Amino acid sequence: MNQEKALVVFSGGQDSTTCLFWAKKQFKEVEAVTFNYGQRHVAELDCAKEIAEDLQVPHHILDMSLLNQLAPSALTRDDEAITQEEGELPSTFVPGRNLLFLSFAGVLAKQISAKHIITGVCETDFSGYPDCRDIFVKSLNVSLNLSMDEQFVIHTPLMWINKAETWEMADRLDALQYIRKNTLTCYNGVKGDGCGECPACELRQRGLNEFLQSNKGGEE
Numbered sequence: 001m002n003q004e005k006a007l008v009v010f011s012g013g014q015d016s017t018t019c020l021f022w023a024k025k026q027f028k029e030v031e032a033v034t035f036n037y038g039q040r041h042v043a044e045l046d047c048a049k050e051i052a053e054d055l056q057v058p059h060h061i062l063d064m065s066l067l068n069q070l071a072p073s074a075l076t077r078d079d080e081a082i083t084q085e086e087g088e089l090p091s092t093f094v095p096g097r098n099l100l101f102l103s104f105a106g107v108l109a110k111q112i113s114a115k116h117i118i119t120g121v122c123e124t125d126f127s128g129y130p131d132c133r134d135i136f137v138k139s140l141n142v143s144l145n146l147s148m149d150e151q152f153v154i155h156t157p158l159m160w161i162n163k164a165e166t167w168e169m170a171d172r173l174d175a176l177q178y179i180r181k182n183t184l185t186c187y188n189g190v191k192g193d194g195c196g197e198c199p200a201c202e203l204r205q206r207g208l209n210e211f212l213q214s215n216k217g218g219e220e
């Protein structure tokens with residue numbers, strides 16, 4: 001196990017919770033950071049707090065409400081519906097959001113003396129955010145190191161895997177049932193298996209079904 005400290009960018013959703021379990025297996029000391037930007041549902045923040053507590057991970061919550069000023073969208077305002085046109089970014093898109101989150105995570109990592117930063121971004125995701133791509137994360141890693149004269153290592157354990165494989169990883173970490181029950185991915189704020197109707201639930205459920213079918217003979 002790596003004796004150095006790690007900071008996980010953590011939302012309380014399936015992906016970042018899987019990353020938190022992953023980090024706890026890899027690193028002796030793990031802390032988590034959650035960004036509060038006026039999420040559509042306060043439940044998201046509560047969910048993140050509960051999970052951090054369950055896993056006994058020190059939890060930092062940073063206020064990023066300025067994102068609302070920069071890009072009011074369906075994700076942060078209750079009066080707009082979430083829509084996604086074929087081949088376009090969803091209306092929840094806040095340009096550069098991950099750039100900001102990862103940069104702030106870098107500053108926090110410096111302050112808590114964490115060398116490793118873990119983020120659950122992924123290129124196989126449906127969303128196509130440019131600042132979630134591998135090339136961007138690598139470039140920001142270099143920039144963070146130059147900006148603070150550090151040797152940070154940004155880890156992206158989910159970068160090249162799909163939702164079914166993320167469930168498989170959760171299973172290998174003995175966290176499948178925990179993540180299934182306690183994380184929040186749903187746009188309508190329903191924990192666990194969610195509302196079953198929004199795009200986030202569909203994606204999550206499809207991945208879970210795919211994993212469970214390929215894993216017959218397992219626990220379920």
Ligand SMILES: [Zn+2]
Binds near residue numbers: 188189190195197
């Ligand atoms: Zn839902």
